[in-house]
Amino acid sequence: MAAQDTTSTGADAGQEPVTGRVAETVSASWSVSLDDLRTNLTHEKNKPEDIENFVWCYLYCTDSAHPMRREEFARKIAVVDHTTILKLIRGTYRHPETGERMPIPEKLGRALTMFRQLETDRARNLRPAISRTPTLARIWTACDLARESQSPVFLIGPSHIGKTVGLTSYRDDHDHGMTCYARLRAASGLGGMIKEIALAIGGIGMKGNTATLIESIKRRLKPNMLLILDEVHELMYTYRKESFFACLEVIREIYDACGCGLLLCGTSLLMKRVRENRGELEQLLRRGVHKVILPSQPTKEDLTVILGDYNLHFPEKGYTCAVRFGTKDISDTPYEILRQVGSEDGLKAITERLRYGLKFARKDNARLKWEHVVRAHLTIKQNEIPGDDW
Template sequence: MEQALATNLTETDTGEDRAADLRGKIHALLAGGDCSQAQIARVSGLSAAALSSWLKGAYKGDNSAVEEKLLKWLGARDRNARTSAAMPAAPAWVDTPTGRRIHAVLMFAQAAGDLGCIYGGAGLGKTKALQSYAAASPNVWVSTMSPAHGGVSSALEEIAEAIGLRGIPGRAARLQRELVNRLNNTGGLLIVDEAQHLNMRSLEAIRAIHDATGVGLVLCGNEAVFARLTGGSREATFAQLFSRLGKRLRLTKAAPGDVDAMADAFGVMGTAERRFLAGIASKPGALRGVVKTLRLASVFAAGKGESLTVDHLNAAWHDLAGEG
């Protein structure tokens, strides 16, 4: 549909012919269900009323200005469609050795009703592994924290949202009680991702839910997560958490098998190409950098009608770094 509707209108086209042709293309998109009138208005920068009137040929304002905005939107839409067609989608989940190690911690914590911690560098597939485990397992909830969730109430609200509890009035104590009631006797697993954003009181509140329900709990994030649990000198307040830690996993770099699995997922079989990808995986960003490079390199290769080579990977890597 998108290729068939690729606009051949230019900014030099004028008059009723351009307006009629443009209306026809917009009506075809609407009829095909590719997008709604409200969506077109929003992304093109028009008001819904102006677009509606223009589509009926009844707009009393500056019709040329409306048409210019729609032309720019259609042109951008077509360019994005061509790029997307050449760019392979990032896989939702690739079964890597690191991913299996993460799953092992999650399975242990859920089966034993224990507390686990997964921590380390960025770009190693931690979040993807958490999501894949949750998607394949009953009573597993992933709650992702951010700097906005450092306090007890905001952290508990985010967890409540993740497990399907919404609109609970009251303070942190009420939220905690409702969470305990919901999680009790589920045999489930609560995964808190990006847990480095939580302060000590929030961690203790979440630990109390684990203690009260026996639900498995895994804290995941960067190195600061484990540092928070050990507390450096391990004062009593930190010891409460650390003493309950049943299983931990520190990830510092991608495993060799991780790169091979990712290359397999993208159909990259050449030895030289895999060696280049392994070099990317050894840098900050690790597997995330590998995936981004593979996707952009695929666009470069498709644009030249060639099979993906080291040259395409090298060009993509430098382009992503702003050196292209």
């Protein structure tokens, strides 16, 4: 099966998670923290597997990647109404006459198991295939280092080299709820950053102020968890110069309180800024012993793996393709296309040419060839030229 790139593969991989008001509404509909949920479900009448599946479904529904209100979840499983679920998560599900606590109903236990299995299978089937490139391996190694050492790890690389999809694929391939991924955003300030982290962790009420959320995050994160913060360099683009340092200092404070694995991902601007301001950021920098630096552009080894997933060999330097483009016969060199596009625009620009080339191959009812990729490249370049007014 042809694998996609390690940056983004369109609607399936590149969607932004739902955040803000929608996610806060979802969290409010469940109206219980993860710690309280575990406490309320833990009693001798509930089966351990039912508790585990209930917690999994709760984390799934409060995840900002696919938020689902309690009422919607009840409609999906269609075995109990949302008020029964509310009583269970609050620990008030009792016999109407005796007042004795009742266990999770068997039909609900079966429905929780089925929901978890279906959503796990669906995510696995919808997830675009990821080419197992050397760069992807380095990204996963950085995550492993952070988890194993329970310390901050800096992952540094240029845009469009595969960082984000590498990190999200690591999260998806590890225990749900134990690896948390948050994409940080420009001009959001400390409050915005904390909300993104709280939403990524899940199970945290969003009604409190920033200080309250910080304390909730500290309680929710455990030493065996991994917190991935992507696009950390975006925190520099703010209205207040001091905001960037305040954000990193709070990240350091959260880490010190939890002792969990922490991965800080960004471009070279992040490391440059941190090293230029060692005084303000000394504590975080000294804690981050591991620093994984990715290549400045897609490597030949990466592209060899990706091209192999498309059943293409890495082209020789002198190999030339001749294609009919419009009314002209044009020759181009695939090796130079890969070198130039990778250097100027990154991995996504290359894999988009492969994807686009597949469309031409299907029209020809043929397997993908370099001629199709060259035609895709010429089409993309042609679209960059503005049309004449006359």
